[in-house]
Amino acid sequence: MKKHIAVDIGASSGRLVVGTYENGKIFLKEIYRFPNGIEERNDNYFWNIEKLIAEMINGLEAAKKEGINECTLGIDTWGVDYALIDVASNRIQEIYAYRDERTQSAIQNVKKQKSLKDIYKKIGIQFLSFNTLFQLYVHDKKELAKAHKILLVPDYLYYRLSSKLISEKTNASTTQLLNLETKDYDEELLQLIGVKREQFETLTEPGESLGPIKESIRKKYDIPQCEFICVATHDTASAVLGVPGTEKNFAYLCSGTWSLMGVENKSPIANEQSYNMNYTNEWGAYGTYRFLKNIMGLWLIQEVRRQLEKEYSFADLVTEAKKIKPFQFLIDCNDECFLKPENMVTEVQRYCQKSGQLVPQTAGELARCIFDSLALMYRKTLKELTLLNEYPIHSLHVVGGGVQNELLCQLTADVAEIPVIAGPIESTALGNIIVQMISCGELANLAEARKVIRESFPIKTYQPAPIHQLDEIDEQFTQLTSGTLGG
Ligand SMILES: Nc1ncnc2c1ncn2[C@@H]1O[C@H](COP(=O)(O)OP(=O)(O)O)[C@@H](O)[C@H]1O
Numbered sequence: 077m078k079k080h081i082a083v084d085i086g087a088s089s090g091r092l093v094v095g096t097y098e099n100g101k102i103f104l105k106e107i108y109r110f111p112n113g114i115e116e117r118n119d120n121y122f123w124n125i126e127k128l129i130a131e132m133i134n135g136l137e138a139a140k141k142e143g144i145n146e147c148t149l150g151i152d153t154w155g156v157d158y159a160l161i162d163v164a165s166n167r168i169q170e171i172y173a174y175r176d177e178r179t180q181s182a183i184q185n186v187k188k189q190k191s192l193k194d195i196y197k198k199i200g201i202q203f204l205s206f207n208t209l210f211q212l213y214v215h216d217k218k219e220l221a222k223a224h225k226i227l228l229v230p231d232y233l234y235y236r237l238s239s240k241l242i243s244e245k246t247n248a249s250t251t252q253l254l255n256l257e258t259k260d261y262d263e264e265l266l267q268l269i270g271v272k273r274e275q276f277e278t279l280t281e282p283g284e285s286l287g288p289i290k291e292s293i294r295k296k297y298d299i300p301q302c303e304f305i306c307v308a309t310h311d312t313a314s315a316v317l318g319v320p321g322t323e324k325n326f327a328y329l330c331s332g333t334w335s336l337m338g339v340e341n342k343s344p345i346a347n348e349q350s351y352n353m354n355y356t357n358e359w360g361a362y363g364t365y366r367f368l369k370n371i372m373g374l375w376l377i378q379e380v381r382r383q384l385e386k387e388y389s390f391a392d393l394v395t396e397a398k399k400i401k402p403f404q405f406l407i408d409c410n411d412e413c414f415l416k417p418e419n420m421v422t423e424v425q426r427y428c429q430k431s432g433q434l435v436p437q438t439a440g441e442l443a444r445c446i447f448d449s450l451a452l453m454y455r456k457t458l459k460e461l462t463l464l465n466e467y468p469i470h471s472l473h474v475v476g477g478g479v480q481n482e483l484l485c486q487l488t489a490d491v492a493e494i495p496v497i498a499g500p501i502e503s504t505a506l507g508n509i510i511v512q513m514i515s516c517g518e519l520a521n522l523a524e525a526r527k528v529i530r531e532s533f534p535i536k537t538y539q540p541a542p543i544h545q546l547d548e549i550d551e552q553f554t555q556l557t558s559g560t561l562g563g
């Protein structure tokens with residue numbers, strides 16, 4: 077029976093998960109997990125890429141200890157961030173984290189040179205200050221000119237372990253540089269940022285075989301004989317593949333550090349309305365488009381927990397939040413002030429004060445404020461998705477770590493007035509693994525894979541319950557998110 081390993085590295089944690097397919101079912105086993113997070117050095121934020129590579133090797137050693145002697149291997153991580161390598165394959169800079177403030181004014185500066193609407197029409201990607209387009213726009217030009225290749229993080233990890241140079245499509249689309257017409261990097265935007273096309277590799281399709289792990293690594297560590305397969309290397313693209321959406325018109329919420337809420341379309345939607353509402357068409361695997369929106373997500377509670385010296389587990393914070401009367405404190409979770417504040421507790425408190433609300437003080441009140449606000453943002457986003465897609469959405473699949481937050485799952489069902497189908501938690505690793513299984517011929521296609529997922533993993537459905545005065549609460553949140561409440 078074939079063994080497939082997914083390396084899934086999100087912004088808060090990484091994990092190695094082994095997947096097998098037998099008797100019509102998929103089995104997953106997490107074999108290694110490690111923390112991830114951004115590191116501050118000289119007022120900038122970076123990823124510790126060498127630590128992540130060391131942790132991947134630790135995970136492969138753990139796999140060997142579990143008796144896995146050979147496997148296929150796929151890597152997925154967060155989007156937008158990149159490594160620069162010179163012609164001798166040396167990495168020539170630390171890898172900036174997308175929460176670094178260096179791109180804060182990049183969009184405003186690009187706007188002076190190029191209409192944002194024109195960019196959106198041809199690229200179809202939401203404007204986020206940290207997209208690769210804007211990171212490269214501000215990147216030191218001398219250093220950029222020294223780069224033989226620009227590799228997004230998962231491409232760089234594949235390169236370091238297999239020597240294969242790739243530019244995997246789903247993650248490449250998060251750069252906001254891929255042209256929807258030409259299906260390649262956009263020459264005009266490359267010129268704008270001072271990058272040559274050959275500095276990016278040829279676009280690579282998920283499912284492609286990339287060959288074995290480097291012999292030098294095989295000799296140095298006691299790890300399985302790994303054959304690399306290019307998966308949907310943007311973790312959200314893999315997460316969407318792992319959504320057991322077998323019904324028509326389903327929406328998904330990939331609930332992790334970020335909340336990514338959207339639908340899976342066969343063609344992009346890049347029009348005036350989707351531009352004004354800032355929706356994105358990230359490329360999916362198998363010719364699909366992930367029409368979605370980034371919502372600040374569980375980053376908010378991660379940072380509150382960190383500020384409270386991790387005195388509370390995530391489960392504790394849910395327990396504390398359950399004790400608090402709902403909807404007393406609300407924030408616009410997508411306000412830029414929450415992207416990387418010094419202190420998330422004081423930032424949330426300041427926001428509530430400024431908008432004339434009660435101010436959350438305790439861990440439970442802060443957690444309640446975040447969960448209520450996320451649920452209301454999910455309601456707002458679902459309404460926008462229905463409008464932009466011009467078809468009704470009948471169910472919302474929630475996948476990722478947020479599946480474990482039962483309060484938020486129920487709140488989402490109640491506030492969005494839609495059944496929430498929660499699970500699997502590790503949908504990203506699962507999506508990574510099903511591409512490997514399809515590539516190896518164990519599964520025929522995505523439709524079959526989703527059917528098997530539905531039959532292999534526990535899925536919990538939360539039915540919506542009525543909320544007293546929901547319309548008034550929604551009105552208050554609408555004013556808040558249009559910046560009118562409290563000035
Ligand atoms: N036991 C739990 N109860 C409630 N929420 C949880 C629990 N475990 C994890 N979470 C939530 O899941 C989030 C992590 O989700 P995950 O998908 O692993 O993130 P990422 O892939 O971005 O690192 C945490 O920030 C937390 O909010």
Ligand SMILES: C[C@H](O)[C@H](O)[C@@H](O)C(=O)COP(=O)(O)O
Nearest residue numbers: 086087154155311312332333334
């Ligand atoms: C910065 C991007 O929007 C981000 O990569 C997002 O798409 C993503 O990948 C989130 O993954 P997490 O697992 O870190 O929430």
Ligand SMILES: [Mg+2]
Nearest residue numbers: 086311332504
């Ligand atoms: Mg994740």
